[in-house]
Every structure is written in C-alpha cells, then in structure tokens.
Amino acid sequence: MRKSWWKVLTVIILVYVVIGGLLLEVPRLHILNETIRALYFHVPMWFGMVILLAASATFSVRYLRSGQKDFDSRAIEFANVGVVFGIFGILTGMLWAQFAWGEWWSGDPKQNAAAIGLLIYLAYFVLRGSLEDADQRARISAVYNVFAFAALIPLLFILPRLTDSLHPGNGGNPGFNAYDLDSRLRMTFYPAVIGWTLLGVWITSVRIRIRRLVQNQEL
Amino acid sequence: MRKFIAVLVFIFFCFSGFAQEKIDITEQDYVNSDVEMADDFRAEGKIYVLTGIILIILFGTIVYLISIDRRVARLEKQPGNNRD
Numbered sequence: 001m002r003k004s005w006w007k008v009l010t011v012i013i014l015v016y017v018v019i020g021g022l023l024l025e026v027p028r029l030h031i032l033n034e035t036i037r038a039l040y041f042h043v044p045m046w047f048g049m050v051i052l053l054a055a056s057a058t059f060s061v062r063y064l065r066s067g068q069k070d071f072d073s074r075a076i077e078f079a080n081v082g083v084v085f086g087i088f089g090i091l092t093g094m095l096w097a098q099f100a101w102g103e104w105w106s107g108d109p110k111q112n113a114a115a116i117g118l119l120i121y122l123a124y125f126v127l128r129g130s131l132e133d134a135d136q137r138a139r140i141s142a143v144y145n146v147f148a149f150a151a152l153i154p155l156l157f158i159l160p161r162l163t164d165s166l167h168p169g170n171g172g173n174p175g176f177n178a179y180d181l182d183s184r185l186r187m188t189f190y191p192a193v194i195g196w197t198l199l200g201v202w203i204t205s206v207r208i209r210i211r212r213l214v215q216n217q218e219l
Numbered sequence: 220m221r222k223f224i225a226v227l228v229f230i231f232f233c234f235s236g237f238a239q240e241k242i243d244i245t246e247q248d249y250v251n252s253d254v255e256m257a258d259d260f261r262a263e264g265k266i267y268v269l270t271g272i273i274l275i276i277l278f279g280t281i282v283y284l285i286s287i288d289r290r291v292a293r294l295e296k297q298p299g300n301n302r303d
C-alpha cells in the first residue's frame with residue numbers, strides 16, 4: 001500500500017460523487033426528470049472504459065515494440081477491467097433507455113455499436129484463450145488488441161453520429177453535449193469520470209500484480 | 220510540428236462545429252416546477268436513507284478491494300517473489 005495517495009483520492013472522489021450525485025441540485029428537464037443523475041454513473045463507465053482500453057492498446061504497442069512480457073500482462077488486465085466497465089455501461093444504459101426511450105433495447109445505433117464494440121473485445125479474450133504457445137498468444141493478441149481499439153473508437157463516437165440516434169450527442173440530438181456546458185453538473189460529472197476511472201486503474205493494478213505472482217510461480 | 224498544429228486547429232474547429240447544436244441549460248431549468256421531480260421523496264428526507272445505503276455498499280466494496288490489495292502485497296513480500 002505504498003504510494004497509495006491516489007487510492008485515497010479515489011475513495012474521497014467516489015464518496016463525493018455518490019453524495020453530490022444524489023443530493024446536489026440538477027436541472028429539471030422533461031423526459032429525463034430525476035434520471036439525469038445517471039449522468040454521474042452511466043457516462044463515467046464509458047469514459048472509464050475508453051481510458052482503460054486506450055491504456056491497454058498502448059501497452060500492446062509497447063509489447064510489440066519491446067517484446068517485454070510485462071507489457072502484455074498490463075495490456076490484458078487493462079482490457080479485462082475496461083470491458084467490465086463497458087458491460088456496466090451497457091446495462092446501466094439499457095435501464096436508462098427503458099425509462100427515457102421506452103424500450104430496453106431499441107436497436108439504436110449507439111446501443112448496437114456499443115454492443116459490437118464489446119463483442120470485438122470478448123473475441124480478444126477468446127483469441128487469447130485459444131492459443132497454446134505463450135509467445136504466439138502474446139504477439140497475436142497484442143496485434144488484435146490494437147485493431148480492436150481502432151475499431152471501437154469509430155463505433156462509439158463516429159458511426160452513431162452519422163445516423164439518427166436517440167442517444168444524446170448523436171444524429172443531431174444535442175443532449176448531453178449541452179449538459180456538459182452547465183457548470184453545476186460539471187462539478188460532479190468531472191470528478192465522477194476521474195473517480196470511476198481511478199477505481200478501474202486500481203482494480204487493474206491489483207490484477208496485474210496477481211498475474212505477475214502467477215507468472216513467477218510458473219518460472 | 221506544422222502538421223501537429225494543423226491537427227490541433229482541425230480538432231478545434233470540429234468542437235466549434237458541435238457547439239452550434241447545443242442547447243444551453245439555464246437557471247430557469249433549475250426552478251422549472253412543471254417538470255416532475257422526486258420532491259416529496261426529498262422533503263421526507265428519505266433521500267438520505269438511499270444515500271446511506273449506496274455509501275455502505277461503496278465503502279464495503281472499497282474495503283474489500285483494499286483487503287485484496289493488502290493480501291497481494293503480502294504475497295509479493297514472500298521470498299522468491301521479487302518486486303519490480
């Protein structure tokens with residue numbers, strides 16, 4: 001638990017986010033009503049996922065450049081926790097959609113693209129599991145991981161914007177782009193993104209250390 | 220360097236392009252009593268019960284994560300597990 005100041009920070013931020021997210025004033029908007037507070041919980045899952053998966057792709061590139069096994073361990077664990085965040089994101093999104101859009105799954109471009117993106121990453125884990133040779137597994141899955149991230153970004157942020165989507169910020173639907181501008185929502189939203197992402201990094205760091213221990217055992 | 224600046228300028232214009240679609244949230248939206256919110260729920264103070272419940276779960280989860288973190292740290296200190 002040395003150098004754990006950022007873990008303390010994570011706890012403080014998350015406590016603030018829960019209290020602020022539930023108790024601070026929010027704008028009274030039609031359709032959304034109280035569910036606007038999901039902005040502090042649903043959206044940070046996706047922000048956190050993208051940040052964690054970006055870290056994963058970066059470590060995959062570093063693995064391919066250096067051949068150091070430890071980078072591969074970090075890449076897989078960042079991807080693991082990133083996908084967990086993505087699953088939380090899609091589940092919370094479905095619940096919110098049931099309320100705001102009237103259906104759990106309306107085949108909305110944003111929902112479909114997010115599901116495809118997650119499936120691409122699930123295939124990454126399947127790919128890893130299917131390769132016997134350790135070096136081959138590390139190298140092939142690192143290449144796949146870089147392409148997976150390159151596919152995820154347009155799926156989440158570009159393609160849904162090109163068509164009509166119910167999701168805010170897409171297809172001429174202004175929604176949360178506007179809310180981000182509101183300084184009172186920002187006061188909880190930005191800490192929420194930082195806090196949840198830090199929690200993801202924390203869990204990832206523990207998983208990486210466990211993986212190293214296991215690898216030491218195998219040597 | 221010139222390329223880098225060109226990319227930055229491009230990104231900047233992309234954002235200003237989005238900005239035109241935005242709808243501002245005004246102070247009016249905070250006092251608009253036409254929109255139904257959980258006002259009674261808050262007035263009765265039950266929101267604090269909910270906040271407390273979520274905080275208990277959050278604390279519990281974090282305490283659990285800390286205990287896992289410590290256990291891993293203990294294993295790392297055992298001989299043969301060199302820390303890097």
